[in-house]
Structure formats: structure tokens, C-alpha cells
Amino acid sequence: MxxxxxxxxxxxxxxxxxxxxxxxxxxxxxxxxxxxxxxxxxxxxxxxxxxxxxxxxxxxxxxxxxxxxxxxxxxxxxxxxxxxxxxxxxxxxxxxxxxxxxxxxxxxxxxxxxxxxxxxxxxxxxxxxPSAMIEQVARPAACITVPDERWMNCYIKSVNLLPNCLARQQAVEAGASEAILYRPGGVVTEGTRSNIFAVIGGEVRTHPESNLILSGITRRIILDIIASLRIPCREEAFTLEELPSASEVWVTSTISELQPVAGINGSAVKGNLPGEYAKAVKAEFKKEVDSVRA
Ligand SMILES: Cc1ncc(COP(=O)(O)O)c(C=O)c1O
The missing domain is CATH 3.30.470.10 (Aminotransferase class 4, branched-chain amino acid transferase, N-terminal domain)
Structure with missing residues (x-):
């Protein structure tokens, strides 16, 4: 509170x-x-x-x-x-x-x-x-996919956020809470203000650090938790084509922490919400937060 x-x-x-x-x-x-x-x-x-x-x-x-x-x-x-x-x-x-x-x-x-x-x-x-934001990120996210039209230096946390604003507005107008951005070839990069993870074939995947994504602080914390839990994980990009086979999709950021995604472009992500890995990672993330609260 x-x-x-x-x-x-x-x-x-x-x-x-x-x-x-x-x-x-x-x-x-x-x-x-x-x-x-x-x-x-x-x-x-x-x-x-x-x-x-x-x-x-x-x-x-x-x-x-x-x-x-x-x-x-x-x-x-x-x-x-x-x-x-x-x-x-x-x-x-x-x-x-x-x-x-x-x-x-x-x-x-x-x-x-x-x-x-x-x-x-x-x-x-x-x-x-805002309490509305806390409530929103506590619920599973609905996402749409939008072409990533940003520049090639997305690792810089620059205040030039117009493409992010435009994509997010598209999401809001579609009744979604985040836009999953993709480059040519359907390569999923990240969200408009978040990183994106997917569990595909029992393995957690997320775009590797590069000029195409912002290296999220939450992303790093979550990757470290995943390693400590010995959950199979690869920092390797996945594509839009692979997304329908994902058993879990997550949005991660400073504000949303780890937010499971319920649906993409109106199709439900298969599996329970939160998924098995999301639940385990969220529990460890909470311990991390509790350690700074102490
Ligand atoms: C484009 C983009 N990617 C990823 C993130 C997530 O980064 P962090 O976990 O450091 O909040 C943000 C956060 O603002 C962002 O704007």
C-alpha cells in the first residue's frame, strides 16, 4: 500500500x-x-x-x-x-x-x-x-505484435521514444497492455517498455543483449534467478512463428517485474497462468524484493 x-x-x-x-x-x-x-x-x-x-x-x-x-x-x-x-x-x-x-x-x-x-x-x-498501474501489472497481460520500427541503437536508454509510444498506443487501442515488437523475419526483440521471454520446447528463451534491445535490469535479475534454479534457458531470439508453440510468455520490466502473458493478438497462450516457470521465478524475485524491504 x-x-x-x-x-x-x-x-x-x-x-x-x-x-x-x-x-x-x-x-x-x-x-x-x-x-x-x-x-x-x-x-x-x-x-x-x-x-x-x-x-x-x-x-x-x-x-x-x-x-x-x-x-x-x-x-x-x-x-x-x-x-x-x-x-x-x-x-x-x-x-x-x-x-x-x-x-x-x-x-x-x-x-x-x-x-x-x-x-x-x-x-x-x-x-x-499509480494503483491502477499496480493492478494492471498484477493481472496477466494481453499483447499484440507490432513491427519494430525503432532505430538500430535500442541498447541506449534514450528519451527518443516516439516509435515505442506509437506501438503502445496501437496496443491500447486494441485493448491490449503491451506490444511485442518484431524485426524482419519475425524476430521478436522486446516490448515497448519491457523485455519479452517465452518458454518454447521446455526452454526459456529471450533475445540476447545486442543493439536491438534495451538490456533490462529486470531481464538480468530474472536470467540470474533462472540460472540459480537450473531452469533450461538460452539467450537466443525466437520468432513470431515460434510463439504459438510457447507454453509461457512473460513481459519483464522495472514496473511489471515478471508479468505472464495471457494472450497474443487475441489467441490465448496455452498452459496455466502463471506457468510453472513463471511461478518459480516470481517466488525468487519476491525474495529479492523482500531483501531490500528488510
Ligand atoms: C524498450 C524497453 N525494453 C526493456 C525495458 C525493461 O527494462 P528494465 O527491466 O530495466 O525496466 C524497458 C524499460 O523501460 C524499455 O523501455
């Missing part, structure tokens, strides 16, 4: 912009910010359980990888960012929340090439996870 009524609660949704704290409703960005003009920025979303960020360092490591990939120097150290996150969580008073952080190349007159003197800018805020 989310709770923002703690004694230390001062701001429902505190935001931090380059070292200054304010309420999210008052936080503003400059019109000439390059993230606004060009999507020239990167981001992370981190889950908070019982006031504790989950796998914060893994998210910061990925932020560094994204920054390096676009030649952006992060303006703050990991220690400064972690400390800002702790302050925001305390200020919010929320137990269950998420942290959003974004780094932009900075403010400069509109010119595509990098500005010489722009200073990268970082913003962070904490928000409660």
Missing part, C-alpha cells in the same frame, strides 16, 4: 534539477533544452520498495553506458545522484514509488550538431506508482 503520510513527508512529488529541489508541479525545463528539441537525452526509471531503491547501481551503470554511447558526460557522480535519490524518497514520504532521472545535453540555440559550451543538465523526481 502506498503511503505518503509519514511524519517526514514534505512534498508529494519532489523533484531535483541540477542540485535544486522543488515540487514536481513547479519544475520546469528551458525551451531550448536539447532533450526537448531533439530528444538529445537519456533516462532511467528505478523502482522503490519500502523507501529503498531497487538495483540503483545497476541503473546508474546503464545510465553511464547510455551516456558514453552518445558522448555525453554525466554532470554528477554516482554518489551525488544516489544521495539526491535518498533525499527525494525521504521528502516524498512514499514507501512504494519510482524514481525517474533524465540527463539532457543541455540548453543551446537550436542546431543539430553538439553545442560547444552547453552544460549537461540532470533532473530526478520521485512519484508514487
Amino acid at each position: 502506498n503511503n505518503n503520510t509519514g511524519d517526514d513527508h514534505q512534498m508529494p512529488n519532489p523533484a531535483w534539477i541540477d542540485g535544486k529541489t522543488c515540487d514536481l508541479s513547479e519544475a520546469t525545463v528551458r525551451l531550448e533544452d536539447r532533450a526537448y528539441f531533439f530528444g538529445d537525452g537519456i533516462y532511467e526509471a528505478i523502482r522503490v520498495y519500502s523507501k529503498n531503491p531497487f538495483y540503483l547501481q545497476a541503473h546508474l551503470d546503464r545510465l553511464h553506458r547510455s551516456a558514453d554511447a552518445i558522448n555525453l558526460k554525466l554532470p554528477y557522480s554516482d554518489e551525488e545522484i544516489s544521495s539526491a535519490c535518498s533525499d527525494l524518497i525521504r521528502l516524498s514520504g512514499y514507501d512504494e514509488a519510482y524514481i525517474y532521472m533524465q540527463v539532457s545535453r543541455g540548453v543551446a540555440p537550436r542546431e543539430h550538431s553538439f553545442p560547444k559550451n552547453a552544460k549537461p543538465s540532470m533532473s530526478i523526481y520521485v512519484r508514487e506508482i
Whole structure:
């Protein structure tokens, strides 16, 4: 149950912009910010359980990888960012929340090439996870399949998310909750904001790390759990053609953790919900979450 009524609660949704704290409703960005003009920025979303960020360092490591990939120097150290996150969580008073952080190349007159003197800018805020979202991810997901029309650098967690938004809107209009993206040849890459796993022939499969997917933090945790449980698994892409033979399909992400998929394009995924492997992995995932709650 989310709770923002703690004694230390001062701001429902505190935001931090380059070292200054304010309420999210008052936080503003400059019109000439390059993230606004060009999507020239990167981001992370981190889950908070019982006031504790989950796998914060893994998210910061990925932020560094994204920054390096676009030649952006992060303006703050990991220690400064972690400390800002702790302050925001305390200020919010929320137990269950998420942290959003974004780094932009900075403010400069509109010119595509990098500005010489722009200073990268970082913003962070904490928000409660809407109960509707918690309820939605607690239910099995309905998915549709949509061509993956994104660029070839999907390992960068860039704020350029228009193709993801368009595909997800298609899912919503079809009464589904996620779009499973595929490249030519029917190769399933990932979801619009999740990674996708399938159990095919008794073996768990998911697209390997590459430029075609975002290397999900949840994906990694789940792969480690699968290895510890000695469940057969291969980081090898599967195709749309193989999907109907899957006995389980999962959506994984920071927000949805492991969400079993009930149907794809209106056809039910065969097998029980949650499937045998999903149940075992979810139980171990819960232990991991409980360890940060302690
Ligand atoms: C495209 C995409 N793939 C995968 C994920 C899952 O990543 P994580 O488990 O780190 O939340 C996300 C999360 O936002 C995403 O946007």
C-alpha cells in the first residue's frame, strides 16, 4: 500500500534539477533544452520498495553506458545522484514509488550538431506508482505484435521514444497492455517498455543483449534467478512463428517485474497462468524484493 503520510513527508512529488529541489508541479525545463528539441537525452526509471531503491547501481551503470554511447558526460557522480535519490524518497514520504532521472545535453540555440559550451543538465523526481498501474501489472497481460520500427541503437536508454509510444498506443487501442515488437523475419526483440521471454520446447528463451534491445535490469535479475534454479534457458531470439508453440510468455520490466502473458493478438497462450516457470521465478524475485524491504 502506498503511503505518503509519514511524519517526514514534505512534498508529494519532489523533484531535483541540477542540485535544486522543488515540487514536481513547479519544475520546469528551458525551451531550448536539447532533450526537448531533439530528444538529445537519456533516462532511467528505478523502482522503490519500502523507501529503498531497487538495483540503483545497476541503473546508474546503464545510465553511464547510455551516456558514453552518445558522448555525453554525466554532470554528477554516482554518489551525488544516489544521495539526491535518498533525499527525494525521504521528502516524498512514499514507501512504494519510482524514481525517474533524465540527463539532457543541455540548453543551446537550436542546431543539430553538439553545442560547444552547453552544460549537461540532470533532473530526478520521485512519484508514487499509480494503483491502477499496480493492478494492471498484477493481472496477466494481453499483447499484440507490432513491427519494430525503432532505430538500430535500442541498447541506449534514450528519451527518443516516439516509435515505442506509437506501438503502445496501437496496443491500447486494441485493448491490449503491451506490444511485442518484431524485426524482419519475425524476430521478436522486446516490448515497448519491457523485455519479452517465452518458454518454447521446455526452454526459456529471450533475445540476447545486442543493439536491438534495451538490456533490462529486470531481464538480468530474472536470467540470474533462472540460472540459480537450473531452469533450461538460452539467450537466443525466437520468432513470431515460434510463439504459438510457447507454453509461457512473460513481459519483464522495472514496473511489471515478471508479468505472464495471457494472450497474443487475441489467441490465448496455452498452459496455466502463471506457468510453472513463471511461478518459480516470481517466488525468487519476491525474495529479492523482500531483501531490500528488510
Ligand atoms: C524498450 C524497453 N525494453 C526493456 C525495458 C525493461 O527494462 P528494465 O527491466 O530495466 O525496466 C524497458 C524499460 O523501460 C524499455 O523501455
